[in-house]
Amino acid sequence: MLDLFYQFLTNTGYYLADYRHVIMIIVGCVFLYLGTAKKYEPLLLVPIGFGILVGNIPFFKGFGLGIYESNSVLHYLYFGVTSGVYPSIVFLGLGAMTDFSSLLANPKLMLLGAAAQMGIYFTLLGALFFGFLPKEAASIAIIGGADGPTSIFLTAKLAPHLIGPIAIAAYSYMALIPVIQPPIMRLLTNRKERLIRMPSGRQVSRKERIIFPIVGVLLCCFLAPTALPLLGMLFLGNFLKECGVVNRLAGTAQSAIIDTATIFLGFTVGCSTQGDVFLTPKALGIFFLGAVAFSIATASGLIFAKIMNLFLKDKINPLLGAAGVSAVPGSAREVHLMGLKEDPTNFLLMHGMACNSSGVIGSAICAGILWSFFI
Amino acid sequence: MFGIDNITNNNGWAMAVVGATTVFLGLIALTLVISQIHRILDLWENRGKKLNGKKKQARSEDKHKVAAPEAKSNRLPTVSELTSIYRPLVEQLKEPFQLIQLFEKTKEMNLPHAHLSIKSLQEADILLAQGDGTFTWNKLKAN
Numbered sequence: 001m002l003d004l005f006y007q008f009l010t011n012t013g014y015y016l017a018d019y020r021h022v023i024m025i026i027v028g029c030v031f032l033y034l035g036t037a038k039k040y041e042p043l044l045l046v047p048i049g050f051g052i053l054v055g056n057i058p059f060f061k062g063f064g065l066g067i068y069e070s071n072s073v074l075h076y077l078y079f080g081v082t083s084g085v086y087p088s089i090v091f092l093g094l095g096a097m098t099d100f101s102s103l104l105a106n107p108k109l110m111l112l113g114a115a116a117q118m119g120i121y122f123t124l125l126g127a128l129f130f131g132f133l134p135k136e137a138a139s140i141a142i143i144g145g146a147d148g149p150t151s152i153f154l155t156a157k158l159a160p161h162l163i164g165p166i167a168i169a170a171y172s173y174m175a176l177i178p179v180i181q182p183p184i185m186r187l188l189t190n191r192k193e194r195l196i197r198m199p200s201g202r203q204v205s206r207k208e209r210i211i212f213p214i215v216g217v218l219l220c221c222f223l224a225p226t227a228l229p230l231l232g233m234l235f236l237g238n239f240l241k242e243c244g245v246v247n248r249l250a251g252t253a254q255s256a257i258i259d260t261a262t263i264f265l266g267f268t269v270g271c272s273t274q275g276d277v278f279l280t281p282k283a284l285g286i287f288f289l290g291a292v293a294f295s296i297a298t299a300s301g302l303i304f305a306k307i308m309n310l311f312l313k314d315k316i317n318p319l320l321g322a323a324g325v326s327a328v329p330g331s332a333r334e335v336h337l338m339g340l341k342e343d344p345t346n347f348l349l350m351h352g353m354a355c356n357s358s359g360v361i362g363s364a365i366c367a368g369i370l371w372s373f374f375i
Numbered sequence: 376m377f378g379i380d381n382i383t384n385n386n387g388w389a390m391a392v393v394g395a396t397t398v399f400l401g402l403i404a405l406t407l408v409i410s411q412i413h414r415i416l417d418l419w420e421n422r423g424k425k426l427n428g429k430k431k432q433a434r435s436e437d438k439h440k441v442a443a444p445e446a447k448s449n450r451l452p453t454v455s456e457l458t459s460i461y462r463p464l465v466e467q468l469k470e471p472f473q474l475i476q477l478f479e480k481t482k483e484m485n486l487p488h489a490h491l492s493i494k495s496l497q498e499a500d501i502l503l504a505q506g507d508g509t510f511t512w513n514k515l516k517a518n
Contacts, residue, residue: 104412104413107407107409108406110409113402114398118395121394125382125387125388129381131377134387134390202413205416207416208416211412215405215412219404219405219408220405223404224401358402361402365398365401366394366398369397370390373394
């Protein structure tokens, strides 16, 4: 009987746990705290945080329990991540939720979305500099796009063994926008620039909004066909929303479908961070490079906005450059709040959303381009 | 391998330059296209108006053409008929005008009985002499 009790004890998580599991469980609790108490991107951090807890409960290998063991339930759920299914579904929902009116009213703001993608290419060079393999470097670089689903999608295609750290880094930095972006915004702009008011955009007709996803998908996907799974779904979702004849489908895409995909995406990505496979020097390098990528992306947008102002008659508020990263709507909200701090009557939210939505398109194109380099 | 060598050996510089350029060009193209959508839509939506405008113009030209044959009959038109025929001609002249200018217009439009018609309009006080050889159109009487 004592033997049986001892055997049971040796099979428990308490016996099997080592320091790496404990560290990751603490990380999971921090995510849950940030998501729940601080309300930093709760839709992402709560499922990921809970996934980290579940993924770091030690178990006997070979029982078909872990996410990396074939035939386990978690493994089947994780298939949506490794195959790129969840990111595509998230993009469908994102498209159905996005209103491109502000971008259509002021198309030049799209260039800020392009400029903010420079962080991706600087980080590509940085990752190669630090000795990462080219496919790994490209996967790390896409963190600079500040787009979780895009990062997961590209990493699943190029370096599936890095999905965990890259997804955690991407979502962490998206959640930490209120901490990372404001100091860079203050550093690179002066008060006079932050006070620049943006003119309210013209009225955008329904026909324009209907035509945009068609033009967008044709132009972007002809340029980077490898971005089809992301941009095709994004523009499909947007067309469902704007055409006005399939409101039921649009409603489902922007609620039940994206919510289901987000839950499974976040949870399984969290589960994939098992301490023994996650806590490696490479993962630390990815976190460092991810922070660099995000900061350079923010700075690129800001600097490009200032350069544009040298040539434009109607100046644009350079803070909007920071919203060129595709963290929707976090970075637009930060830009708006920073603008309000300087002038409580200066509302930059809608202009920020224009840059944000162009950032989503830009980072998906970048993912397609990077993937095509290795086909 | 680390450092610049790793970047160079793995084609890193080329990937960065080509990637950055491509995404910029792609989004610039999209910017240019979406900035024109509303203009193209305006043109498309107003094509009817523009066509109608051309049709109206054509119709007004036709009116002149139609008016002329009517006036070509041997019967001298009544004053009110003359008023409606001559008003568009006078509107093309700067007031005060000389009668010779009005005669030239009647020739252009191929109107018959020009002298008689103008005399009738004078007698009806629709063409008012200014005393210096010039005339004006009496809008009050003409209405």
